[in-house]
Amino acid sequence: MLVEAARTMLIFSRSSLFLWAEAIATACFTQNRSIIHRRFNKTPYELINGRKPDISFLHVFGALCYPKNDREDIGKLDAKGDIGFFIGYSADSFAYRIYNRRTKKIMETMNISFDELSAMAFEQRSSKPELQ
Template identity: 90%
Template sequence: VFRSLSITRTIFVLRVSKEKAKEHLIHQSQFQIQGRDMDLYGPMGIASINGKRYILVIVDDYSRYTWVHFLRSKDEAPAVIITFLKRITILLQSPVIIIRTNNGTEFKNQVLKIYFDSVGISHQLSSVRTPQQNGVVERQNRTLVEAARTMLIFSRAPLFLWAEAIATACFTQNHSIIHRQFNKTPYELINGRKLDISFLHVFGALCYPKNDHEDIGKLGA
């Protein structure tokens, strides 16, 4: 389904100033291209319930679909990124062509360079102290963190559930925010169909876990 989408290749010239980096469109062509913007947020002041302190955020250029991965340390980033790229290439049947990141060592290292070179991925690095050049994922970082903070405050949930709140915010946005150009959600654009989300509940709603162990009997569940 994703291969049938007509994706416009966009090349930008970046003019950098101390106040703002302005993007000027200089060329468009009708080649199918897959770009991913990545950023690592953290460390969080409180570890998650699973001991994670960093958030790896990945945004698809075309659909704005977002993936989040939670890490214990920056050192985990290269392995997580490589695994993600392999899986997403198979899942969407479309190769990733461009990766955009800042100059952090979690992205600019020999492990990722060797992998990118082996599969033909172009790694584009933003200029030092110019986060505007990686603005899409930077804004998404702030949006997810602010949404998670609001959800935790409203639900009065403990702060160590921040990872669950961010994952929920990411899922909700992928299935509800409408892309202005296409009038579809990121999920629809990347999968070609809508997903029934009637199962969603307010974050922090009361729930009862079901014990489905085989040895408790039918009435004990």
């Protein structure tokens, strides 16, 4: 089930296949907080932690985002943000994992702005049926 979810996430987001491990980890993270086990009528997260998970911070895999450039020494007129793609959640903290397009590296940060609606609007425009 994880492989199918990861494959769907990679295809829908049009992400490169080198992000397959990130897609698997993100699928596992979200399924542990959202899929209810039939026998216990609870999510795996609830069974382990004894409380319902907070899912308000979940985002769409591959969503366009703008991480704030707070690690590099930037000049007065240089950009303070980069363009990236959301690829998951940190295992060690509450940070998000982002693929930075400029540096071509995966980074973890909490200082980020998401733009999920532009990707959804693009999908809606491109999937409209044509009149014949």
